[in-house]
Amino acid sequence: xxxxxxxxxxxxxxxxxxxxxxxxxxxxxxxxxxxxxxxxxxxxxxxxxxxxxxxxxxxxxxxxxxxxxxxxxxxxxxxxxxxxxxxxxxxxxxxxxxxxxxxxxxxxxxxxxx
Amino acid sequence: xxxxxxxxxxxxxxxxxxxxxxxxxxxxxxxxxxxxxxxxxxxxxxxxxxxxxxxxxxxxxxxxxxxxxxxxxxxxxxxxxxxxxxxxxxxxxxxxxxxxxxxxxxxxxxxxxxx
Numbered sequence: 001x002x003x004x005x006x007x008x009x010x011x012x013x014x015x016x017x018x019x020x021x022x023x024x025x026x027x028x029x030x031x032x033x034x035x036x037x038x039x040x041x042x043x044x045x046x047x048x049x050x051x052x053x054x055x056x057x058x059x060x061x062x063x064x065x066x067x068x069x070x071x072x073x074x075x076x077x078x079x080x081x082x083x084x085x086x087x088x089x090x091x092x093x094x095x096x097x098x099x100x101x102x103x104x105x106x107x108x109x110x111x112x113x114x
Numbered sequence: 115x116x117x118x119x120x121x122x123x124x125x126x127x128x129x130x131x132x133x134x135x136x137x138x139x140x141x142x143x144x145x146x147x148x149x150x151x152x153x154x155x156x157x158x159x160x161x162x163x164x165x166x167x168x169x170x171x172x173x174x175x176x177x178x179x180x181x182x183x184x185x186x187x188x189x190x191x192x193x194x195x196x197x198x199x200x201x202x203x204x205x206x207x208x209x210x211x212x213x214x215x216x217x218x219x220x221x222x223x224x225x226x227x228x229x
Contacts, residue, residue, distance in 0.1 A: 004157070035219075040123065042204060042219035043158075090157060102148070103217075105157035 003027045004106040006091050012112045013081050021076045021109050023091030031094045032074040033103065034058075034066060036087040043090065049074055081113045116141040118207045120220040128228045133177075133192040135223045137205035140186060147188045148206040149179055152222075158204065164188065175199070200227045 004025045013019050023032065030051045035043040035058075045058030047066040055066060063085060067075045078085055088110050092103040121136040139145060146165045150158040162173025169181040175198075179190045188205060205220040 040221055042221045044219070045217070092158075102160050102163060103158075105150075105159070107155075107157045 004091060004093055004104055006089075006106040006109050008109060009107065010110045012114065014114050015082055017081050019078050019081055019111075021089055021091075021111070023074045023076070023106055025072050025074075025091075025093045025104075025106075027093050027095075027104060028071075029093035029095045029104070030071065031101075032068065033092040033094070034064075034074065034076045035090045035092065036060070036085075037090060037108075038087050046076065046089075078111075078113075081111075083113045086111060086113045116145060116207050116209045116211075116216065116218055118205050118218050118220040120203075120205050120223045122223050123221065124224050124226065126226040126228065127195045129197055130194050133190070133195045133199065133225065135190040135203050135205075135225065137188045137190065137220060138186055139188060139205070139207045141207060141209045143210045145207045145209040147179075147181060148208070149173065149177070149188075149190050150204045150206060152202045152204065154201070161190070161203070195225075195227045197227050197229065200225055 007022045033048045034046040037043050044060050046064050047058050048056050049068045052068050065077045088108050090108050091106040094101045094103045118139045148163045149161040151161050152158045161177050162171045164171045164181045172178045177192045202222045202224045204222050208217040
């Protein structure tokens with residue numbers, strides 16, 4: 001079984017709809033991240049969480065919100081989806097507080113906003 | 115402030131020939147550097163990382179990278195390309211920032227391998 005899972009894998013929605021992307025991990029890591037990937041731009045950080053009570057904005061948090069329901073679960077919400085949020089979204093985890101560390105990525109959620 | 119530049123958006127090689135994917139970075143401190151690979155419809159997977167130990171880093175699948183501080187480069191190489199190496203590759207820099215560490219991804223280099 002995969003260590004980092006994301007649901008759904010693909011989603012089509014309409015402008016103005018609220019949607020939630022979910023991420024679960026079995027690695028026991030404290031740190032979790034949400035990124036979006038756009039062609040030619042690499043990955044950009046949306047939000048990150050270093051533990052259940054810690055939520056931090058990343059580079060491009062506007063239009064998004066997150067919830068860390070448990071150590072293993074980190075959800076990303078688009079309160080009112082817009083077409084330029086069409087992208088590939090990745091959840092990632094890492095451990096070893098205090099330093100740079102390897103991140104482990106989920107398979108991604110492909111989102112299309114019409 | 116840190117940044118990372120992957121010098122080629124696409125690289126095409128023939129199977130069995132060497133691979134070179136170029137990455138330059140800028141950093142205020144002593145960065146950690148990573149290369150990740152992304153195969154189609156998959157998440158990113160770590161190839162190798164440099165964290166201030168040996169400057170020549172060996173990774174999985176025969177890849178290696180050399181940290182050159184004087185050139186601010188961390189190029190990824192492989193002596194002989196295989197068809198299964200066709201994927202997108204990301205260079206990543208992680209360095210100290212206000213309140214902790216900041217991680218920046220390059221824009222990616224897509225590697226094509228011709229039979």
